[in-house]
Amino acid sequence: xxxxxxxxxxxxxxxxxxxxxxxxxxxxxxxxxxxxxxxxxxxxxxxxxxxxxxxxxxxxxxxxxxxxxxxxxxxxxxxxxxxxxxxxxxxxxxxxxxxxxxxxxxxxxxxxxxxxxxxxxxxxxxxxxxxxxxxxxxxxxxxxxxxxxxxxxxxxxxxxxxxxxxxxxxxxxxxxxxxxxxxxxxxxxxxxxxxxxxxxxxxxxxxxxxxxxxxxxxxxxxxxxxxxxxxxxxxxxxxxxxxxxxxxxxxxxxxxxxxxxxxxxxxxxxxxxxxxxxxxxxxxxxxxxxxxxxxxxxxxxxxxxxxxxxxxxxxxxxxxxxxxxxxxxxxxxxxxx
Ligand code: CUA
Numbered sequence: 041x042x043x044x045x046x047x048x049x050x051x052x053x054x055x056x057x058x059x060x061x062x063x064x065x066x067x068x069x070x071x072x073x074x075x076x077x078x079x080x081x082x083x084x085x086x087x088x089x090x091x092x093x094x095x096x097x098x099x100x101x102x103x104x105x106x107x108x109x110x111x112x113x114x115x116x117x118x119x120x121x122x123x124x125x126x127x128x129x130x131x132x133x134x135x136x137x138x139x140x141x142x143x144x145x146x147x148x149x150x151x152x153x154x155x156x157x158x159x160x161x162x163x164x165x166x167x168x169x170x171x172x173x174x175x176x177x178x179x180x181x182x183x184x185x186x187x188x189x190x191x192x193x194x195x196x197x198x199x200x201x202x203x204x205x206x207x208x209x210x211x212x213x214x215x216x217x218x219x220x221x222x223x224x225x226x227x228x229x230x231x232x233x234x235x236x237x238x239x240x241x242x243x244x245x246x247x248x249x250x251x252x253x254x255x256x257x258x259x260x261x262x263x264x265x266x267x268x269x270x271x272x273x274x275x276x277x278x279x280x281x282x283x284x285x286x287x288x289x290x291x292x293x294x295x296x297x298x299x300x301x302x303x304x305x306x307x308x309x310x311x312x313x314x315x316x317x318x319x320x321x322x323x324x325x326x327x328x329x330x331x332x333x334x335x336x337x338x339x340x341x342x343x344x345x346x347x348x349x350x351x352x353x354x355x356x357x358x359x360x361x362x363x364x365x366x367x368x369x370x371x372x373x374x375x376x377x
Contacts, residue, residue: 045105048105049102049105052101052104052105056096057094057096060093061093070082070085071214074212074214074233074234074235074237074239075216075231075232075233076196076234077215077216077231077232078214078215078217080151080154081216082216083151084144084148087147091140091143091144155230156230158198159232162196162197162198163178163192163196164179164180165197166183166199167199167200167221169221170203170205170208171205171247171250171349172248172250172251172254172352173187174254174293181270184277186273187256187292187296189212189241189256190266191231191233192233192260192261192262192266192267193235193260193261193262194232194234197230197232198229199219199229199231200226200228201220201226201229202221202222204223205247206247207221207247208243208254209243209245210241211243212239212242213240214235214237215231218244236260238257238258238259239259243255248349249348249350250347273287284368285364285366285367285368286303288364290303292357292365296309297350298312299313299314300312300314300369300373301314302372310350310351317374322343323341325341327370328366331366331370334351336357336362339353
């Protein structure tokens, strides 16, 4: 290869590499960083991106150079020269990617092991995934359940994930790391939130019809506000059944899909719960049985006009909470007629 060609190739590679680097650095591709674990995940991300830019510059330079230099004349219909491979180049293009991919797995492995270490005195939260809802419970607060993940800022938390039906995957983009929730197996994810704020919780495993709806929020609060919230929730659950039902309605995320005036809920995905007595009549079932069945086994009867298989089955709701919820729903839907 002539020296002039090599200089041209290198120059092309530098231009393409510089342009790609500018695009990578100037566009804010990643969401804001809100956890300690996110630093490691970003490191792996940028390490991989740097490798990609290098390969892209090399391939782009060779292609552009070839297109310009070896272009045939418009009237040249002859075949290209017969070439039979080149053992040296083949060894290089097998060995280099093998080394790069090994480096990416090594750095990922180190980051995952580091991210897996929770500080002493960490908080534990049980995460339950079901088609198609998340729920979070706090063993240190009598298994209090919430439809949103509330966390105190600056304290590491160990999430213990479980799936009740199929595989789901927990992800808060601002926290970085993803973790699958599997049926019959506990998985663990450590998060140390660093910024107060509200972030989306997303299911990133295609888990069925309602996969796209399987979202909630992670709310990172000041430690004192978090403790106050825990206390308030525990008191709400101890209230008389009619009012306790309202807390159960809120903590299980019913409002994200249903309308119910008594709870100031305006969801439009599922049936309007102010119309429960009419729906029960239509289904030909006694009101109380109908409401209970619709919570525990929602696919037994789906109100016409609404999507089938989308409502999560709340079969594991403790009996006292289920009774409070049914009482609350019947009371408020009758009242709003
Ligand atoms: Cu759960 Cu997708």
